[in-house]
Structures are given as C-alpha cells and as structure tokens.
Amino acid sequence: EIHSAYDNNDAAKLDFWAHRFKSSMSAIGADIAANVCRQIELLAKENDLAATVPLIEKLECQVEVLEKRLKKILVELEKSQTKAAVKRAIETNVGSVLVVDDDLVVQGMMVAALRGLGIANVYSASSGKAGLTLMNNEIDVVICDLKMPEMDGVEFLRHLVSRHYRGAIILLSGEDSRILNAARQLANAHSFYFVAALQKPVEQLELAGVLAKINRKQIPIVKSLPSKVSLQELEKAIAEDQFVVYYQPKIDTYSKQLLGVESLVRWQHPDKGFILPDDFIPLAEENGLIDALTDLVVDASFAQLNRWRSQGIDITVSINIAVGTIGRQIDFPERIMALLDVHQLEPQNVILELTESGLMGDIAISLDALVRLRLKGINLSIDDFGTGYSTFRQLQGIPFTELKIDKEFVMNASTDISSRAILESSILLGQKLGMKLVAEGVESLDDWKLLKKLGCHILQGFHISRPMPGEELDAWLKKWKASMTNH
Numbered sequence: 309e310i311h312s313a314y315d316n317n318d319a320a321k322l323d324f325w326a327h328r329f330k331s332s333m334s335a336i337g338a339d340i341a342a343n344v345c346r347q348i349e350l351l352a353k354e355n356d357l358a359a360t361v362p363l364i365e366k367l368e369c370q371v372e373v374l375e376k377r378l379k380k381i382l383v384e385l386e387k388s389q390t391k392a393a394v395k396r397a398i399e400t401n402v403g404s405v406l407v408v409d410d411d412l413v414v415q416g417m418m419v420a421a422l423r424g425l426g427i428a429n430v431y432s433a434s435s436g437k438a439g440l441t442l443m444n445n446e447i448d449v450v451i452c453d454l455k456m457p458e459m460d461g462v463e464f465l466r467h468l469v470s471r472h473y474r475g476a477i478i479l480l481s482g483e484d485s486r487i488l489n490a491a492r493q494l495a496n497a498h499s500f501y502f503v504a505a506l507q508k509p510v511e512q513l514e515l516a517g518v519l520a521k522i523n524r525k526q527i528p529i530v531k532s533l534p535s536k537v538s539l540q541e542l543e544k545a546i547a548e549d550q551f552v553v554y555y556q557p558k559i560d561t562y563s564k565q566l567l568g569v570e571s572l573v574r575w576q577h578p579d580k581g582f583i584l585p586d587d588f589i590p591l592a593e594e595n596g597l598i599d600a601l602t603d604l605v606v607d608a609s610f611a612q613l614n615r616w617r618s619q620g621i622d623i624t625v626s627i628n629i630a631v632g633t634i635g636r637q638i639d640f641p642e643r644i645m646a647l648l649d650v651h652q653l654e655p656q657n658v659i660l661e662l663t664e665s666g667l668m669g670d671i672a673i674s675l676d677a678l679v680r681l682r683l684k685g686i687n688l689s690i691d692d693f694g695t696g697y698s699t700f701r702q703l704q705g706i707p708f709t710e711l712k713i714d715k716e717f718v719m720n721a722s723t724d725i726s727s728r729a730i731l732e733s734s735i736l737l738g739q740k741l742g743m744k745l746v747a748e749g750v751e752s753l754d755d756w757k758l759l760k761k762l763g764c765h766i767l768q769g770f771h772i773s774r775p776m777p778g779e780e781l782d783a784w785l786k787k788w789k790a791s792m793t794n795h
C-alpha cells in the first residue's frame with residue numbers, strides 16, 4: 309500500500325498507510341521500522357514525496373529482516389515454553405477465544421500465542437463487525453483492541469452487552485494507561501467479567517498469566533435474561549396489552565413523606581415471563597411502537613392514580629416519555645389533558661419524565677409541545693441527568709421543573725471522585741435554577757445521609773422501596789408510616 313500510494317503520488321494515502329504501519333510496528337516492538345514510518349508520515353503530511361524515497365527503501369530492508377524474524381517468532385509462540393501447570397490452569401477454564409484487532413500483525417501474533425498456550429478454538433477478526441458475526445460460536449474470552457476504524461472497541465463492547473455476552477473480556481491498546489483505565493470502568497459498568505487491560509506489545513508470558521486467572525465461576529450473574537423478543541411478539545403484546553405498570557415511591561428527603569410514584573412498565577410475556585423495560589423499550593423505539601406503548605402506560609397510570617386519590621392518598625405520578633413521542637405528535641398536550649379529564653385528575657398531579665434515546669423527533673414541535681404542557685400546569689422532569697443526551701444544554705431551552713440525577717452517580721458517589729463531583733454540581737445547578745432535585749438509585753442509608761447533606765429534595769431507590777404493583781402501595785405506605793414514627 310505504501311508503494312502504490314507513492315507511485316500514484318497520493319500524499320494522503322501515503323500518510324494514512326505509513327501511520328497504520330507505524331502502529332503495527334510499535335505494537336510488536338519493532339522500533340526502528342516504526343521510526344522510519346513516522347518520518348515517512350511527516351514528509352507525506354508536508355507533501356514532500358520525493359524525500360520519502362530513501363526512507364521507503366530503508367523500510368523495505370527492515371521489513372525483510374522483520375519478516376524472517378516474525379516467522380520464527382510465530383513458530384516459537386506456537387510451540388511455547390509455558391509451564392505445563394499454567395497451561396493446565398488455562399485449559400480448565402478457557403476453551404475458546406476470539407481476538408478482534410484491525411492490526412493484522414498483532415492479530416497474527418496473538419493467535420499464535422494463544423495456540424501455543426493450548427487453546428483449542430482461536431477465532432480472529434479484523435473489525436468489530438466481523439467479530440460480531442463470530443459471536444455465534446461459543447466464546448469464553450474476548451480479546452479486543454480498543455482503537456479500530458469503523459467500530460471501535462468501546463462500541464464493540466456495547467454490542468456485546470446487547471447480545472448478553474457472558475464470557476470474559478481482555479482489552480488491548482497501544483494507548484496510554486488512562487484510556488485503558490476508562491475502558492476498564494466501562495466494562496465493569498456493564499458488569500462484564502473483566503479480566504485485564506493489556507498494553508501492546510503483549511508478551512506471551514503476560515497473556516498466559518492473565519488467562520490462567522480466569523475462573524468460570526466468577527462470571528457475573530446478570531439479571532435473568534429473557535431469550536430475545538421479536539418485533540412480532542412486541543406488536544402482539546401491545547395489541548393485547550400484556551403489560552403491567554409497577555410503581556416506585558418518591559419521598560421527601562427531610563420529612564420522609566411519600567410525594568409520588570414513578571410508573572415503570574413491565575411486560576408479562578405469556579411464555580417468557582417477566583421482562584424489564586431495558587429489554588424491550590429500545591425495540592419499541594426503533595420500530596415506531598413506543599407511542600402506542602406510552603398510551604397504555606399513561607392510561608393505566610392515570611386510572612391507578614385516580615383510585616389512590618379517591619382512597620385519600622394524595623400523590624403525584626411520574627411517567628417516562630421518550631422525547632420523540634412528543635416530537636411526533638403535535639397534539640400530545642391536548643391528548644394528555646383529555647385523559648386527565650377522563651380520569652378526573654389535575655395537571656399538577658402529573659410529572660412527565662423525559663428520556664432521550666437520540667431518536668429525537670422534530671425539535672421545533674417538541675419545544676412547542678413542551679412549552680404548552682408547562683403552560684397547562686404539567687410538570688416536566690429531565691431524566692437520567694448527566695448521561696447520554698440528558699445534559700446541560702437541554703436545561704436552557706426546555707422549561708423543566710425537576711432534575712432527576714442518574715442512579716449511576718448516586719450509587720457511586722461514596723467511592724468514585726468523579727461521580728461525587730457530578731452529583732454535587734448537578735444538585736448545585738438544580739438549586740440555582742430553582743428546580744426540584746430527585747436522586748434515583750438510593751440504595752443505602754449512607755446514600756440518603758449524603759443526599760440530605762448536599763440538599764437534594766426527593767429520593768427514590770431500593771433503600772426506600774423497589775417498584776411494586778399498584779395494589780401493594782397502600783400496604784407499603786402503612787408500613788412506611790409506622791417505621792417513620794419508630795425512628
């Protein structure tokens with residue numbers, strides 16, 4: 309490629325291939341060749357192709373030497389001098405490995421090193437996309453490069469999450485350790501069985517040590533995963549209303565009073581059982597079914613709220629609305645108002661929690677509808693604040709009344725400096741803007757104490773209560789009130 313770029317007088321291509329070859333060379337510790345590539349790259353950037361001639365020649369000599377050595381190294385790797393005991397440790401837990409690396413030299417070395425360690429099935433792919441097609445095989449360990457064109461390693465991990473991959477993960481990078489650290493946190497956040505982050509060049513001995521540590525029993529048990537649901541099943545579920553709405557209490561941080569509940573939809577699948585929203589809301593959003601689903605949830609929630617209020621339980625209900633839903637339906641505010649009327653409720657009884665998936669509808673229509681909702685007295689909450697699309701900018705344009713801090717920051721606040729900083733500044737920001745502050749994911753008394761100290765008004769989380777069916781709220785509330793007087 310370097311030759312043909314030069315022959316075609318294509319400086320951009322020469323720059324590109326010299327850069328890639330430089331990474332390959334430094335990944336295997338071939339520093340002289342890497343250095344020559346760097347010089348070619350610099351000259352290509354300056355468009356001085358003539359000056360690259362002696363360098364390309366030098367590179368050719370280097371590669372010739374390297375090729376011979378590389379072949380020998382590959383043979384040695386496949387034979388491997390690794391101790392039998394280490395090999396046995398690996399053998400019991402690792403039957404198959406997938407290597408995903410766009411760098412063919414590194415990929416070849418890894419494959420040879422793994423074979424040398426006695427691993428029976430070694431698969432390899434040079435892109436995330438190709439890697440995913442190989443995931444149909446039983447894979448115990450995925451070794452993945454972070455920096456790849458098209459689909460990078462982080463995106464690849466995200467795909468593994470949605471495929472419910474249950475094996476171990478080893479990350480590779482030529483980047484500095486900070487990037488590897490961030491990637492490690494990411495893998496942990498997705499509750500992967502994260503084994504190690506390795507910096508290139510990776511030695512076989514080091515690889516053996518890491519693989520020997522793997523223990524199948526340590527693979528985290530992820531929440532019971534439904535076998536994948538299909539679009540047809542979801543369509544049928546909506547037509548037949550196979551959904552139930554659960555409700556999770558929101559309490560006043562200081563008085564402990566029950567202020568309201570959040571509606572959280574669950575799918576009661578006839579064969580597959582109870583399915584949580586994260587496993588079907590994205591499917592609904594991608595296929596234009598979310599609006600119909602929202603209608604079911606709104607209707608059920610309003611009917612339930614009406615029952616509570618007639619029992620004298622004076623609370624609000626928070627409903628999750630995908631922003632796109634509002635963008636697509638110009639008459640959304642009027643439909644909500646009509647439904648409130650049907651169920652004899654007031655606008656101030658309702659909070660709409662806006663979640664964004666990136667599938668925004670028409671922004672102008674959304675804003676128009678959001679302003680009208682506010683004018684009618686309906687409260688708007690910005691959900692999952694601090695993550696994804698739910699950020700500072702939205703606070704400026706949209707008239708939110710409530711800021712809901714994502715559980716990730718709440719749960720990690722006591723152990724992670726950056727979570728703590730985001731939590732504290734979100735609270736400060738909300739206070740300055742005169743918004744109600746809600747923290748979700750309150751799992752312990754310590755979380756509660758911290759949030760109290762920081763001035764967060766409202767709490768929601770497992771420490772207070774898990775989401776529950778509507779008819780159980782009354783009994784929960786009696787117990788809750790009793791425990792309040794005990795304190």
Ligand code: C2E
Binds near residue numbers: 598661691748749751
């Ligand atoms: P969300 O709106 O952020 O809802 C809070 C989620 O956190 C709920 O998960 C809840 O069960 C969970 N949670 C609450 N307290 C704790 C805690 O202390 N610890 C932990 N680890 N988790 C806690 P759930 O019910 O699985 O819902 C997930 C997401 O699905 C919701 O996140 C929401 O974005 C979406 N969703 C749920 N129902 C609907 C709906 O009717 N329509 C739409 N568009 N989205 C919905």
Ligand code: MG
Binds near residue numbers: 570628661691
């Ligand atoms: Mg929510």
Ligand code: MG
Binds near residue numbers: 691692714748
């Ligand atoms: Mg949330």
